[in-house]
Amino acid sequence: MTNEDPASLAGLAYFIRTFGCQMNESDSEHMAGVLAQAGARPADAAESCDILIVNTCAVREKSEEKLYSFLGRLAALKKKRPGLIIGVAGCVAELRRDELFGRKPGPDFLVGPDRYQDLARIVARASLARALETGRDDVWHEFGPSAIVRESPVSAYVTIMEGCDNFCAYCVVPFARGREKYRPLPNIIREVEDLAQRGYLEVQLLGQNVNSYRDSETGISFAALLRTVAAVEGPSWLRFITSHPKDFSDDIIDAMAASPKICRALHLPLQSGSTAVLERMNRRYSREHYLGLVGLLRKALSDLSLSTDILVGFPGETEEDHRLTLDILREIRFANIFSFRYSPRPQTAAAKLADDVPAEVKAHRLIEVQALQKSIQLELHRSFVGRTLTVLVLGASQKGGCLLAGRSEGGQVVNFVPAVEGIGRFAQVRITSVGPYSLRGEEVRQA
Numbered sequence: 001m002t003n004e005d006p007a008s009l010a011g012l013a014y015f016i017r018t019f020g021c022q023m024n025e026s027d028s029e030h031m032a033g034v035l036a037q038a039g040a041r042p043a044d045a046a047e048s049c050d051i052l053i054v055n056t057c058a059v060r061e062k063s064e065e066k067l068y069s070f071l072g073r074l075a076a077l078k079k080k081r082p083g084l085i086i087g088v089a090g091c092v093a094e095l096r097r098d099e100l101f102g103r104k105p106g107p108d109f110l111v112g113p114d115r116y117q118d119l120a121r122i123v124a125r126a127s128l129a130r131a132l133e134t135g136r137d138d139v140w141h142e143f144g145p146s147a148i149v150r151e152s153p154v155s156a157y158v159t160i161m162e163g164c165d166n167f168c169a170y171c172v173v174p175f176a177r178g179r180e181k182y183r184p185l186p187n188i189i190r191e192v193e194d195l196a197q198r199g200y201l202e203v204q205l206l207g208q209n210v211n212s213y214r215d216s217e218t219g220i221s222f223a224a225l226l227r228t229v230a231a232v233e234g235p236s237w238l239r240f241i242t243s244h245p246k247d248f249s250d251d252i253i254d255a256m257a258a259s260p261k262i263c264r265a266l267h268l269p270l271q272s273g274s275t276a277v278l279e280r281m282n283r284r285y286s287r288e289h290y291l292g293l294v295g296l297l298r299k300a301l302s303d304l305s306l307s308t309d310i311l312v313g314f315p316g317e318t319e320e321d322h323r324l325t326l327d328i329l330r331e332i333r334f335a336n337i338f339s340f341r342y343s344p345r346p347q348t349a350a351a352k353l354a355d356d357v358p359a360e361v362k363a364h365r366l367i368e369v370q371a372l373q374k375s376i377q378l379e380l381h382r383s384f385v386g387r388t389l390t391v392l393v394l395g396a397s398q399k400g401g402c403l404l405a406g407r408s409e410g411g412q413v414v415n416f417v418p419a420v421e422g423i424g425r426f427a428q429v430r431i432t433s434v435g436p437y438s439l440r441g442e443e444v445r446q447a
């Protein structure tokens with residue numbers, strides 16, 4: 001590589017290691033697209049690549065720790081192959097730029113979430129001297145549908161917004177990803193139409209706070225966007241993530257009810273069952289509001305599968321607060337939860353509070369939450385035995401053998417014995433046995 005022409009990446013192999021949520025996975029697909037357009041090809045493993053990018057989320061302390069231990073291992077790889085170009089991307093690159101850039105040996109380049117469109121140029125530069133490309137701006141950076149290398153040929157993420165304006169007291173996202181900006185509606189529609197033409201069967205609209213989407217040209221709301229995307233012929237299933245209980249308006253419920261294409265599944269982060277904790281978290285809804293919203297949703301959408309996030313050990317969380325969280329889990333009976341123990345994050349409001357729930361108490365509360373949820377899931381799953389579910393077939397099952405794996409409309413993982421070969425299709429699967437985290441069955445042969 002002798003100049004900054006992105007075409008000079010031709011013949012080089014790239015490898016991207018992603019830590020984090022769907023947003024990070026989608027960002028990695030965009031980065032892969034930029035590198036591929038500049039002529040680079042994917043490598044099978046970190047050991048055989050020329051460009052290695054670690055894309056990391058900064059939401060929890062644990063993800064950051066994973067990055068530092070991964071960078072430690074990479075230092076050994078770099079010793080053996082000094083020509084290897086190592087980059088760090090994502091929220092951590094934005095948030096910890098000085099620390100990361102000061103490391104010796106450190107990464108060859110850092111690239112923040114608002115700079116991925118320049119990735120090929122940055123990599124070319126980094127082969128000559130270390131490069132630092134972070135910072136945020138207000139404009140929407142469009143990649144174009146063909147500039148994304150997607151992991152799945154079946155289900156696709158479509159980004160509709162970036163950043164977040166909510167400033168929940170524990171959360172680093174508004175600092176790492178900046179304020180909300182919305183993707184223009186025509187670009188979203190174009191991408192969904194392109195996916196339809198390529199035979200994608202599922203589209204997942206993506207953003208930190210999708211309910212507050214507003215098209216800057218037309219003022220179109222999230223509910224109107226949902227209706228417009230659902231009207232595009234092609235993908236049969238439409239999902240969206242993440243919603244916020246304070247922004248989940250009646251017209252979103254109406255839009256969901258009006259279209260059978262919109263999956264009867266919703267991720268609605270609760271965080272805590274205690275209104276006092278929710279207030280201190282700056283979530284701007286109460287336990288009662290959340291329960292009322294779940295009531296409305298379940299009335300309007302039969303068979304709705306609800307999932308949530310639970311955060312234990314927020315500063316000042318008492319045993320009584322924790323009990324309220326356990327109680328609400330029993331009352332709502334979520335299909336799935338993601339549970340975390342609180343860790344203070346830089347720049348957030350909660351970082352100024354004493355992290356006063358002892359580590360062992362946080363660990364114990366997390367175990368209690370997870371054990372309760374496990375028993376609820378097992379009970380819920382048992383009610384599926386004998387039923388036939390429509391399953392989107394995504395790939396080979398991790399359980400091995402000749403089993404395939406897919407997801408039901410409600411989001412349950414289904415491992416099954418296929419009647420016919422192939423993924424990227426819908427299968428009718430009769431559920432024969434269940435565990436707390438997945439279902440098992442046999443494909444029903446179609447006449």
Ligand code: SAM
Pocket residue numbers: 021059060061170171172173208209242243244269271309310311340341342343344345
């Ligand atoms: N925008 C979504 C929302 O409103 O909930 C998700 C944001 S965050 C990327 C995903 C989850 O990480 C949060 O729902 C929260 O439970 C967890 N999380 C965020 N900050 C955290 C922290 N400081 N410590 C532990 N978990 C955290």
Ligand code: SF4
Pocket residue numbers: 164165166167168171172173174208209244
């Ligand atoms: Fe973080 Fe709250 Fe925004 Fe979700 S809504 S990204 S938890 S600040």
